[in-house]
C-alpha cells in the first residue's frame with residue numbers, strides 16, 4: 001500500500017507487510033521515515049491511498065476506528081492527548097464504554113489492568129494531577145484494559161527514565177506472553193533489542209529491512225545497539241548485553 005498526505009508528501013511507498021498473531025515487533029528508522037504514518041494504518045486512523053490494509057482479514061476501508069480499535073489498540077506519540085476523563089477510574093471506564101465492552105466483564109478487566117500497572121492508588125485522582133510517568137501509565141491502562149490482540153505503542157520511551165523503561169518492558173513482556181501481538185515504534189534501539197523479536201527498519205517511506213532482530217540490527221552500522229557495535233567482530237549477531245556476555249563466555 002502507499003499513502004500521500006494532503007500536501008503531497010509521499011509518506012509511504014510500496015509497503016508490503018504482515019503482522020502475525022503473537023509477534024513482538026520494533027519499527028525503527030529516522031525521523032520522518034513514515035513509522036507513525038504506517039502504524040496509524042493498523043487501526044484505521046489513516047486509510048491507504050493505494051493498496052489495502054486488512055485487519056483480521058477485513059479491509060479497514062469503510063470501518064470506524066472505534067470498531068477497529070477493539071482488535072488494534074494504539075497509544076499515540078502524545079498519550080496525554082488521549083486522556084479525556086477527570087479520574088483514572090473514569091478514564092478506563094470511558095474506553096470500555098466507547099468500545100462497547102460488555103458490562104459484566106468490565107470490573108474484571110479494570111482490576112486486572114490497575115494491578116498490572118500499579119494504578120490502584122490513583123483510581124480517584126485526576127490524571128492531570130499525576131506525574132508524567134503515572135499519566136502515561138493511565139493512558140497505557142486505557143488501551144491495555146480491553147486486551148486488544150494487537151497493541152501498538154508509538155515511541156513510548158521518549159523522555160522516560162531507565163526504571164520506567166524497565167517496568168514498561170515488563171508489562172509488555174507479560175502482555176506478549178499472554179499471546180498478544182505488540183508493535184513498538186521506537187528510537188531506542190537497546191530497548192527494541194531487549195524486548196522485541198522482529199525489527200522493521202523504515203527509511204523514506206519504505207521498508208528497508210524486515211526480519212529477525214539479530215539479522216536486521218547486525219546488517220546496519222547505524223541502526224543497531226551499542227552491544228552489537230562493540231562485539232560484532234568477536235561475536236557476530238549479538239544485540240543485547242546478555243547475549244554479549246553469553247557469547248564471550250563461550251569464547252573463553
Ligand SMILES: Nc1ncnc2c1ncn2[C@@H]1O[C@H](COP(=O)(O)OP(=O)(O)O)[C@@H](O)[C@H]1O
Pocket residue numbers: 005006007009010011029030031032033034035036037038
Ligand atoms: N499530517 C501530515 N501532513 C503532511 N505531512 C505529514 C503529516 N504527518 C507526517 N507527515 C510527513 O510524512 C512523512 C512521514 O512522517 P511520520 O510518519 O510522522 O514519520 P516518523 O514517525 O517516522 O517520524 C514525513 O515527511 C512527515 O513530514
Ligand SMILES: [Mg+2]
Pocket residue numbers: 035036037077154
Ligand atoms: Mg513518529
